[in-house]
Amino acid sequence: MRLGVLFSGGKDSTLALHKAVEKAEVVCLITLVSENKESYMFHTPNIDITTLQAEALGLPLIQKVTAGEPEEELKDLEAAITQAVNDFKIEGVVTGAVESVYQAARIQQTCNNLGVWCLNPLWKKNQKALLEETMTIGFKTIISGVFAYPLDKKWLGRQIDEAVIEQLVALGDEYGFSPSGEGGEIETTVLDAPLFMKRIEVLGSNVKAQGNSGVFSIKQARLMEK
Amino acid sequence: MILVVDMNSKKNPFGLQEFVLPIFSIAEEIEKSAVKHYLELNATSLNGYDKVILSGSALKDTTTFNQTNLFAWLKDCDKPVLGICAGMQTIGLVFGGCVKKCREIGMTSIATCKQNILFSSTFEVYVLHNYALVPPVEFDVLAESANCVHGIKHKHKDVYGVLFHPEVRNIEVVKRFIRTF
Numbered sequence: 001m002r003l004g005v006l007f008s009g010g011k012d013s014t015l016a017l018h019k020a021v022e023k024a025e026v027v028c029l030i031t032l033v034s035e036n037k038e039s040y041m042f043h044t045p046n047i048d049i050t051t052l053q054a055e056a057l058g059l060p061l062i063q064k065v066t067a068g069e070p071e072e073e074l075k076d077l078e079a080a081i082t083q084a085v086n087d088f089k090i091e092g093v094v095t096g097a098v099e100s101v102y103q104a105a106r107i108q109q110t111c112n113n114l115g116v117w118c119l120n121p122l123w124k125k126n127q128k129a130l131l132e133e134t135m136t137i138g139f140k141t142i143i144s145g146v147f148a149y150p151l152d153k154k155w156l157g158r159q160i161d162e163a164v165i166e167q168l169v170a171l172g173d174e175y176g177f178s179p180s181g182e183g184g185e186i187e188t189t190v191l192d193a194p195l196f197m198k199r200i201e202v203l204g205s206n207v208k209a210q211g212n213s214g215v216f217s218i219k220q221a222r223l224m225e226k
Numbered sequence: 227m228i229l230v231v232d233m234n235s236k237k238n239p240f241g242l243q244e245f246v247l248p249i250f251s252i253a254e255e256i257e258k259s260a261v262k263h264y265l266e267l268n269a270t271s272l273n274g275y276d277k278v279i280l281s282g283s284a285l286k287d288t289t290t291f292n293q294t295n296l297f298a299w300l301k302d303c304d305k306p307v308l309g310i311c312a313g314m315q316t317i318g319l320v321f322g323g324c325v326k327k328c329r330e331i332g333m334t335s336i337a338t339c340k341q342n343i344l345f346s347s348t349f350e351v352y353v354l355h356n357y358a359l360v361p362p363v364e365f366d367v368l369a370e371s372a373n374c375v376h377g378i379k380h381k382h383k384d385v386y387g388v389l390f391h392p393e394v395r396n397i398e399v400v401k402r403f404i405r406t407f
Binding site for chain 1: 237238239240243244247248251284285286329331332333352354356393394395
């Protein structure tokens with residue numbers, strides 16, 4: 001089956017991509033660049049880095065800008081998937097959805113309208129196990145956004161390792177948030193992974209944070225030989 | 227021991243991960259469980275299992291609708307069975323019901339209309355289907371949404387079906403089925 005992967009550049013969609021490559025033919029990545037910071041569907045810090053990630057992966061990227069207005073943004077998603085169907089003859093879309101029925105249902109609806117398969121290889125998987133899997137198989141992932149108490153600016157830019165996972169799980173249990181950020185509590189950016197032919201080096205960044213909300217923005221980056 | 231039957235077309239590379247393993251995980255927490263694909267089932271496949279759960283499948287996947295002959299064993303099965311979405315639809319078709327177009331995707335409300343061991347009252351569920359079941363006469367309707375039937379039980383057997391996906395937001399429904407039998 002020819003597949004397009006809905007790709008935000010974070011750990012979940014990158015892991016979904018890795019699983020898709022093992023079982024089918026991934027022919028393109030699809031990225032929605034949301035201009036609405038409040039969007040539950042598509043907003044992700046460092047979404048522009050998907051251009052560099054796609055180059056590192058050697059996959060074509062369909063990148064669509066959306067105003068990110070609820071429900072209207074689904075039309076932009078539909079247009080992006082339609083382009084993937086037309087240009088790359090995809091038969092299915094892979095997502096990194098784990099728990100969010102809000103996102104999953106809307107993507108299912110959009111794929112259903114277009115007659116393409118909607119595939120969710122991470123659906124309902126244990127969130128700690130997913131975090132550990134990304135680390136075990138060799139992802140270099142940094143935390144690029146925090147949006148939940150008691151997370152704050154000191155988490156921004158940290159690479160996800162064993163210690164970070166343990167702390168996130170413990171805090172998630174104590175304060176009732178998803179340790180893998182499924183509810184948008186944490187956003188991540190993948191700088192290297194087994195499928196990357198080159199790794200991403202961050203040359204410039206800045207941190208904007210206030211209380212328990214903050215973003216690590218990559219301002220300049222380049223691809224480096226591995 | 228529980229048998230979870232994978233109802234996904236072999237065409238779907240992630241049917242097992244998305245629709246079967248979440249149910250298996252719930253079952254395995256309570257009782258030893260195993261997974262088999264429906265194409266692997268034969269007359270002796272159920273030996274050693276004391277209850278059976280038929281999984282759901284992807285929206286585009288209606289493969290089992292045209293393969294009901296492979297599920298004829300359901301008619302003679304004396305074990306408790308729970309069919310989920312495609313599993314429920316297939317049970318209904320085997321017993322002489324039919325399917326009709328009815329699309330529901332996302333969270334919706336369903337109301338219990340007959341007392342049963344799986345659920346009660348009105349509650350929110352995750353739904354993902356393009357077809358609804360018109361249940362066969364041998365089945366009672368247990369629950370309905372505004373659009374279609376969401377729960378059925380055979381009048382004389384412990385054969386149940388739910389159209390919603392309990393593994394997403396209603397895992398207690400699966401647990402009650404397992405713990406009751």
